[in-house]
């Protein structure tokens with residue numbers, strides 16, 4: 649059995665993130681992590697925590713050094729780099745130098761457990777690899793596509809999960825009540841994701857972040873998932889279980905576990921938390 653926590657978009661290093669879907673408290677990250685540790689102690693064990701990206705709001709030695717320390721938890725923490733983690737051209741060097749424990753030696757890597765392979769592959773954004781400069785055109789480098797295909801072809805008898813920062817799907821109208829899909833990705837990137845999902849029989853789930861919205865799309869018994877921001881009210885994170893070749897997922901809030909008071913400020917966006925079906929897989 650494999651059990652891990654998935655959270656994202658903590659945006660450490662700013663009071664006011666440039667993008668948020670609900671009231672954000674990035675400065676409360678240390679307290680939220682303490683509350684999550686208490687949850688792990690009560691409801692665990694878990695094997696590791698996977699951060700889906702945008703751990704920091706902009707790349708600096710100071711921000712990386714802070715999160716490298718803050719995310720020293722009772723279990724290993726891994727990171728799929730997001731656009732806000734890559735705001736300078738030597739960001740990858742800085743991450744590998746100052747926080748190597750978030751990566752297994754490489755920015756694209758696989759976490760192997762007894763029954764699961766989880767592949768962490770952060771998508772690109774613009775013309776310079778691993779550098780975000782406001783352009784949002786998600787894609788993979790050729791070497792990343794080879795990595796994904798090679799890794800997904802190994803160990804066909806176990807469950808595979810892929811983690812990338814930018815989602816392959818928009819937020820459904822049934823969830824938002826809007827007229828159109830919200831945050832629909834560029835068609836080429838969307839097709840890439842769905843093709844990877846179709847091609848690899850044992851790829852059961854793709855985890856993404858970036859939108860700060862909980863979603864769960866089913867695609868012929870497989871799942872595309874995104875998470876809301878861990879530092880936005882009500883401070884959700886996901887617990888993912890893999891057992892007997894089946895994946896299950898639950899979403900948990902830390903709102904009642906904190907010592908500070910935080911309220912929803914935008915009740916027109918309660919869809920961010922999602923319906924029960926957007927927050928869970930299986931029972």
Ligand SMILES: [Fe+2]
Pocket residue numbers: 701702730731732813857858859
């Ligand atoms: Fe992002």
